[in-house]
Amino acid sequence: xxxxxxxxxxxxxxxxxxxxxxxxxxxxxxxxxxxxxxxxxxxxxxxxxxxxxxxxxxxxxxxxxxxxxxxxxxxxxxxxxxxxxxxxxxxxxxxxxxxxxxxxxxxxxxxxxxxxxxxxxxxxxxxxxxxxxxxxxxxxxxxxxxxxxxxxxxxxxxxxxxxxxxxxxxxxxxxxxxxxxxxxxxxxxxxxxxxxxxxxxxxxxxxxxxxxxxxxxxxxxxxxxxxxxxxxxxxxxxxxxxxxxxxxxxxxxxxxxxxxxxxxxxxxxxxxxxxxxxxxxxxxxxxxxxxxxxxxxxxxxxxxxxxxxxxxxxxxxxxxxxxxxxxxxxxxxxxxxxxx
Amino acid sequence: xxxxxxxxxxxxxxxxxxxxxxxxxxxxxxxxxxxxxxxxxxxxxxxxxxxxxxxxxxxxxxxxxxxxxxxxxxxxxxxxxxxxxxxxxxxxxxxxxxxxxxxxxxxxxxxxxxxxxxxxxxxxxxxxxxxxxxxxxxxxxxxxxxxxxxxxxxxxxxxxxxxxxxxxxxxxxxxxxxxxxxxxxxxxxxxxxxxxxxxxxxxxxxxx
Numbered sequence: 001x002x003x004x005x006x007x008x009x010x011x012x013x014x015x016x017x018x019x020x021x022x023x024x025x026x027x028x029x030x031x032x033x034x035x036x037x038x039x040x041x042x043x044x045x046x047x048x049x050x051x052x053x054x055x056x057x058x059x060x061x062x063x064x065x066x067x068x069x070x071x072x073x074x075x076x077x078x079x080x081x082x083x084x085x086x087x088x089x090x091x092x093x094x095x096x097x098x099x100x101x102x103x104x105x106x107x108x109x110x111x112x113x114x115x116x117x118x119x120x121x122x123x124x125x126x127x128x129x130x131x132x133x134x135x136x137x138x139x140x141x142x143x144x145x146x147x148x149x150x151x152x153x154x155x156x157x158x159x160x161x162x163x164x165x166x167x168x169x170x171x172x173x174x175x176x177x178x179x180x181x182x183x184x185x186x187x188x189x190x191x192x193x194x195x196x197x198x199x200x201x202x203x204x205x206x207x208x209x210x211x212x213x214x215x216x217x218x219x220x221x222x223x224x225x226x227x228x229x230x231x232x233x234x235x236x237x238x239x240x241x242x243x244x245x246x247x248x249x250x251x252x253x254x255x256x257x258x259x260x261x262x263x264x265x266x267x268x269x270x271x272x273x274x275x276x277x278x279x280x281x282x283x284x285x286x287x288x289x290x291x292x293x294x295x296x297x298x299x300x301x302x303x304x305x306x307x308x309x310x311x312x313x314x315x316x317x318x319x320x321x322x323x324x325x326x327x328x329x330x331x332x333x334x335x336x337x338x339x340x
Numbered sequence: 341x342x343x344x345x346x347x348x349x350x351x352x353x354x355x356x357x358x359x360x361x362x363x364x365x366x367x368x369x370x371x372x373x374x375x376x377x378x379x380x381x382x383x384x385x386x387x388x389x390x391x392x393x394x395x396x397x398x399x400x401x402x403x404x405x406x407x408x409x410x411x412x413x414x415x416x417x418x419x420x421x422x423x424x425x426x427x428x429x430x431x432x433x434x435x436x437x438x439x440x441x442x443x444x445x446x447x448x449x450x451x452x453x454x455x456x457x458x459x460x461x462x463x464x465x466x467x468x469x470x471x472x473x474x475x476x477x478x479x480x481x482x483x484x485x486x487x488x489x490x491x492x493x494x495x496x497x498x499x500x501x502x503x504x505x506x507x508x509x510x511x512x513x514x515x516x517x518x519x520x521x522x523x524x525x526x527x528x529x530x531x532x533x534x535x536x537x538x539x540x541x542x543x544x545x546x547x548x
Contacts, residue, residue, distance in 0.1 A: 012521035016495070018502055047528040050538070051496040054477055059379040060393060063400050064368045070404050 004030065011041050015048055086336040093329040100322035107319055356415050360407045367404050374416055375400075377498050378423050384493050385427040387482055395430060399423040417500070417507040424490060424508055431486060469539060476537050480530045488523035495520055 006014075006027060013019050014027050031038055352373070358366030378399060383392035399422045410418050481489055487509070494500040494508060505516045531538060 007521075008525045009517045009521040012524050013502075013517050016502070016520075018517065043528050044524050047524050047531060048496050050473075050531070051477060051481075051492065051527065052499075054474055054497070056376055056380045056497065057383055059375045059396070060389065063371050063375045063378075063397050065364060065371065065400060065404060067364060069401060070364065 006030065006037065008040075008044070011044055012048075014041065015045055086333070086339075089329060089333040089336055093326065093333050096322055096326040096329050100319065100326050103315060103319040103322050106315055352415055356407070356410065359404070360410070364404075367407070370415070370419075371400050374419055377416065378420065380497060381420060381423055381490075381493055382427055384478065384481060384497070385424070385486070385490065386430055391430060395423060395426045399426050402426070414504050414507060417504040420494070420498075420500075421508045421510065428486070472537065473539060476531075476534060480527060480534075483530060484523050484526055488519050488526065491516060491519040492523035492527065496524075 004026060010019065010023070010027065014024060017024075019027065031041060352370070355366045355369050359370060375396065379392055379396045382395040382399070383389065386392050386395060399419070403419055403422050406422070481492065484492065490509060491505055494505045495502070500508065502513055502516050502520075505520075506513050509516065511519075
């Protein structure tokens with residue numbers, strides 16, 4: 001007969017008569033000749049007997065059910081309701097947070113969503129932007145929609161004031177008629193070395209766009225002032241690159257294409273006042289992506305002006321509301337989770 | 341005579357069928373039959389009289405509402421499964437938010453030594469000895485892992501068969517055997533360390 005090494009599971013099952021009959025016979029045979037195995041089985045048997053011998057605790061009361069206890073529909077629905085509330089609150093919090101993020105994103109970078117609905121102010125005023133891109137040797141590529149849209153009353157006034165200075169240096173023909181509104185302020189700043197534009201009183205308070213108008217960046221004496229004029233004109237559409245360029249003239253050179261075409265084009269338009277499909281020309285001459293890129297950079301104030309009543313203000317309030325609601329919903333959700 | 345006592349004499353299968361049809365008296369007869377086992381399992385698993393009381397009541401209510409799910413077999417295995425699951429849920433909840441340290445269990449259980457079971461004719465010394473033995477065993481069982489403790493309770497305290505344990509714990513028969521064997525072996529080792537507290541008749545290393 002083979003001598004099997006019995007494990008404790010076998011011995012335990014043996015005590016309960018749970019071994020197969022052949023296993024049980026084999027174990028009993030081994031028990032007869034193995035005192036150590038006998039001691040093991042006996043120790044387990046006494047342990048089990050000790051536990052089994054202990055009387056059960058008596059139930060402290062009867063647990064009989066009454067009809068009211070088993071009906072209790074509110075008790076049945078209480079938990080699932082609370083649980084579903086928790087899920088709903090979690091979902092609401094997530095949605096609110098997502099909306100808040102989107103709103104903040106719109107605040108930081110207003111999309112063309114607003115601009116596409118905005119009318120072109122130059123056309124509204126009956127002024128046709130004139131452009132001779134061919135003359136603008138340094139930056140022939142673009143006159144985008146953005147500068148057109150960017151023109152504002154304050155800017156227009158500044159253009160009227162500063163235009164006479166710009167024209168002679170440009171060597172452009174004398175204006176036939178009205179002055180094109182829409183050139184942004186402070187060319188003096190631009191010509192004197194790349195100051196940030198847009199800081200003061202021109203409907204763009206608080207915006208930090210630095211427009212580099214330094215001579216080195218524009219590469220030509222006569223062109224400097226017009227360039228900075230146009231830089232002002234495009235200040236409303238200046239991109240982040242323009243902001244970067246304020247800190248570095250070298251970067252400004254890189255950012256020039258965004259501004260210079262407008263700079264050269266707008267004064268020219270002022271002078272000759274020809275009817276020009278400025279956008280088409282600009283796009284034909286190059287850098288179409290610049291035109292499209294300038295669009296999203298429309299500053300909020302311009303958006304506000306052009307995109308209907310207080311779009312930006314509504315957005316601001318919506319953002320605040322969403323932020324508060326996200327916090328509130330998050331707290332409620334947290335509280336519900338604690339209840340669980 | 342209470343109405344449920346009228347049906348208490350019926351066999352279990354009949355009571356279950358009656359309860360499944362909405363007869364609350366039939367179900368109450370089943371409660372009377374099993375409440376001690378249910379409460380003891382809950383008490384030993386949760387180590388707390390109040391929690392065991394709540395778990396027992398909730399388990400019976402849940403069982404009544406879930407009676408249509410009972411498809412035959414051992415009713416007490418089905419019933420105890422509900423209690424066991426409730427105990428596991430409660431234990432998980434307690435682990436998330438521990439409120440009582442394990443050190444408190446021993447004292448509490450000593451104080452809880454149940455006066456109900458005292459035999460009227462029992463000598464005070466015998467009663468004291470039995471209470472001490474109960475405290476020792478319960479304290480030792482509390483040291484077992486939950487699954488092993490559950491298997492030990494069901495087999496050695498409540499007299500379940502292996503099949504019933506497998507049904508209650510929703511595990512294979514082999515798992516029941518191994519868990520029970522490990523629980524007994526662990527109990528043996530722990531009790532050997534406190535042999536002087538055991539009654540002479542139960543000494544694991546007797547003179548025989």
